[in-house]
Amino acid sequence: MTQLLLAAAFIAGCSASPVEEGAQGVTTQASQAPPAKIIALSGGSGWTEIPVATSNDDGSFTVTSNLVANFPSYAQQQGATLLPGDFNNDGKPDLALTGGFTSPGVPWGSVPVALGTGPGTFSQTNAPILNNFATYATQSGAKAITGDFNGDHRTDIALTGGFSSPGVPWGSVPVALANADGTTFTVTNAPILDFATYATQSGAKAVTGDFNGDGRDDIALTGGFSSPGVPWGSVPVALANPGGTTFTVSNLPVPNNFGTYATQSGAKPVSGDFNGDGRGDIALTGGFQSPGVPWGSVPVAFANAGGTTFSVQNDPVPDSFGTFATQGGAKPVAGDFNHDGRSDIALTGGSSSPGVPWGSLPVAFSNGNGTFTVKNKPILNFGTWSALPNVQAVGTL
Numbered sequence: 001m002t003q004l005l006l007a008a009a010f011i012a013g014c015s016a017s018p019v020e021e022g023a024q025g026v027t028t029q030a031s032q033a034p035p036a037k038i039i040a041l042s043g044g045s046g047w048t049e050i051p052v053a054t055s056n057d058d059g060s061f062t063v064t065s066n067l068v069a070n071f072p073s074y075a076q077q078q079g080a081t082l083l084p085g086d087f088n089n090d091g092k093p094d095l096a097l098t099g100g101f102t103s104p105g106v107p108w109g110s111v112p113v114a115l116g117t118g119p120g121t122f123s124q125t126n127a128p129i130l131n132n133f134a135t136y137a138t139q140s141g142a143k144a145i146t147g148d149f150n151g152d153h154r155t156d157i158a159l160t161g162g163f164s165s166p167g168v169p170w171g172s173v174p175v176a177l178a179n180a181d182g183t184t185f186t187v188t189n190a191p192i193l194d195f196a197t198y199a200t201q202s203g204a205k206a207v208t209g210d211f212n213g214d215g216r217d218d219i220a221l222t223g224g225f226s227s228p229g230v231p232w233g234s235v236p237v238a239l240a241n242p243g244g245t246t247f248t249v250s251n252l253p254v255p256n257n258f259g260t261y262a263t264q265s266g267a268k269p270v271s272g273d274f275n276g277d278g279r280g281d282i283a284l285t286g287g288f289q290s291p292g293v294p295w296g297s298v299p300v301a302f303a304n305a306g307g308t309t310f311s312v313q314n315d316p317v318p319d320s321f322g323t324f325a326t327q328g329g330a331k332p333v334a335g336d337f338n339h340d341g342r343s344d345i346a347l348t349g350g351s352s353s354p355g356v357p358w359g360s361l362p363v364a365f366s367n368g369n370g371t372f373t374v375k376n377k378p379i380l381n382f383g384t385w386s387a388l389p390n391v392q393a394v395g396t397l
């Protein structure tokens with residue numbers, strides 16, 4: 001299937017402009033059907049398509065892979081990070097890229113966006129972005145995350161964890177708020193002193209979610225060490241203020257060793273609303289309790305009212321999900337894959353042994369109380385594609 005993608009390169013190159021402009025001219029209204037829950041891939045060498053796995057609600061996925069002008073090649077450029085969202089609020093999943101370099105030392109000055117046009121199809125744009133946002137996205141430590149920070153239902157992009165120079169953390173959080181077209185952004189860069197420093201500490205990973213349920217997405221950090229060997233005992237949270245450009249920061253203790261689990265080898269945080277109460281939560285997968293011994297559970301920190309404290313569950317997860325999550329290349333992707341209002345966790349990119357990619361896609365469907373029901377259905381090519389070098393996977397809508 002890789003060869004098919006490669007063979008299509010010439011077709012994409014010849015037809016790029018007409019396809020792109022034609023698709024952009026279509027202005028359909030949002031479908032009333034429930035939004036698809038998809039996992040998209042990008043970044044594979046030579047790819048000219050965007051592979052998409054659309055959930056069928058039962059743990060199986062329908063896989064498509066369609067040509068998209070330019071975006072797949074941008075995704076292969078150095079530093080490019082794939083981001084999910086619905087940037088124009090039409091109910092169709094979109095993709096964006098930040099952090100790339102045009103050539104060594106020359107950051108992009110734009111944000112490539114692939115707007116969803118239908119099941120598994122996209123229309124590519126690449127509009128300039130101002131105020132150094134594209135440069136910030138390439139600075140040391142910078143990580144791009146997406147969420148609707150101003151609550152207008154269009155996905156926005158924020159950056160955390162960057163250093164303005166060696167040893168000097170940013171003191172601000174750059175935010176790119178999506179404009180109505182979903183392809184251009186309004187950039188701000190307001191101060192957020194302590195939080196910006198926390199985000200640069202060893203091990204810190206940022207996730208987004210609406211932790212206080214006010215309709216604006218917020219940013220949380222887990223996995224950090226306050227000093228070598230000393231895991232955080234808290235979860236720093238930056239709650240988005242009205243307007244989505246400034247944040248109110250808290251840093252309150254988190255119970256039941258969640259802060260320690262988040263620092264254990266292999267642990268990866270993923271955010272979603274795992275109990276369907278309207279507030280974002282944080283789950284951890286992929287960790288080892290000791291060398292060679294994968295977790296047999298999924299720790300979940302459920303946001304309490306207010307969004308600054310969490311209640312932690314750490315219940316056993318069945319069917320080897322904990323082990324799968326530790327296998328080479330496995331990455332958790334959150335989405336509501338069965339449309340029950342609770343976020344679930346899928347694993348992509350794993351290999352059962354070196355050079356043997358999974359032929360299935362494990363999904364842990366949240367039961368809402370910290371436990372999960374696991375499915376692991378065949379998904380042949382998608383498993384192979386997602387395990388290829390440099391491929392990034394994101395879940396959206």
Ligand SMILES: [Ca+2]
Pocket residue numbers: 085086087088089090091092093094115116
């Ligand atoms: Ca969209």
Ligand SMILES: [Ca+2]
Pocket residue numbers: 147148149150151152153154155156177178
């Ligand atoms: Ca927004």
Ligand SMILES: [Ca+2]
Pocket residue numbers: 209210211212213214215216217218239240
């Ligand atoms: Ca919020």
Ligand SMILES: [Ca+2]
Pocket residue numbers: 272273274275276277278279280281302303
């Ligand atoms: Ca929740």
